[in-house]
Amino acid sequence: MQSVTMDSAVAPRGSEYAVLMRRVRQAGLLNRRLRFYAWRTALVAAALLGGWTVFVLLGDSWWQLAVAVFLGMVFPQFAFLGHDAGHRQIFATRRANHLYGAIAGNLAIGVSIGWWTSNHNRHHAHPNTEGEDPDIMGVLAHSSERARADRSFRRLIFRYQAWLFFPLLLLEGFSLHGASVRALLSWPLRHRAAEAALLLAHAVLYLGLVFLVLSPVKALVFIVVQQGVFGLYMGCTFAPNHKGMEILSAGDATDFLRRQVLTSRNVKGGPVTDAALGGLNYQIEHHLFPSMPRPNLRLARPLVQQFCAEQGVPYRETGLLDSYSDALRYLDTVSRAARGQ
Incomplete structure (x- = not known):
């Protein structure tokens, strides 16, 4: 599958989005932030x-579970950097961004940057769109129609998905x-051989080191805990962004500005929230300007808020806990369709 680049959005000259883009460019918010x-x-x-x-220094000890938790929280930070490289937020050239992303993704944490970029850009092109957004086509149902129509094993998950949501995230890694x-x-990824070599190198180094230092039982427990924390962290980062927001039907003709804003939710917070969520708490700004460097998203927020107010476009922003509450309530509402309620 060929990667689709979402560096910039294409909109008709004179459109509402084009006006907003000009304001953002004039503010210098698309400039690189290499430092x-x-x-x-x-x-x-x-x-x-x-x-x-x-x-390595701790050796064969159950205290290694603390290290597993720590590393499980470090891996997502590399994922955020790979994500930014995939959107060409870091360097000016495709090659430099891909190389950086391959090191941060394939080598450091064992996630293919080629797969991630292709899959994730499909989501950006069609956020919360039935049949087109891969992020809402997995083991969770985001519409009552899908919850009622599915006859596979997923239907059982759909029935209780609000309760299963966080446990399922432990498998995300x-x-x-x-x-x-x-x-x-x-x-047909463009750099398949190089990516495969880096992914294999990660697996050999990760598994080799874990089983070299720890006994087999401790090694398996370490892997389960470390990968579980990694997956939970990643899922908790993505959950507030779109779940519980508007779901669009396939072929929906909503314009680019509204498609991105109405399907996204921002999470309030300061520098700690920004660092913990990798800047994805500014989901609206990120979807409107995928190539905008992460530190500029918070600066773009007031411009986007003002513009949305001028155009009468609802701009959704809430606290982190409220975002989880909104998402879980929505998933439970959808699950009632699977339960026939």
């Missing part, structure tokens, strides 16, 4: 190397690795 990414990369790399150093391998085996 931010340099220190962010150094910080995250230091955390990863520090975690594995402590792992394994799902990301599996999807990466399947894509490298069957998708």
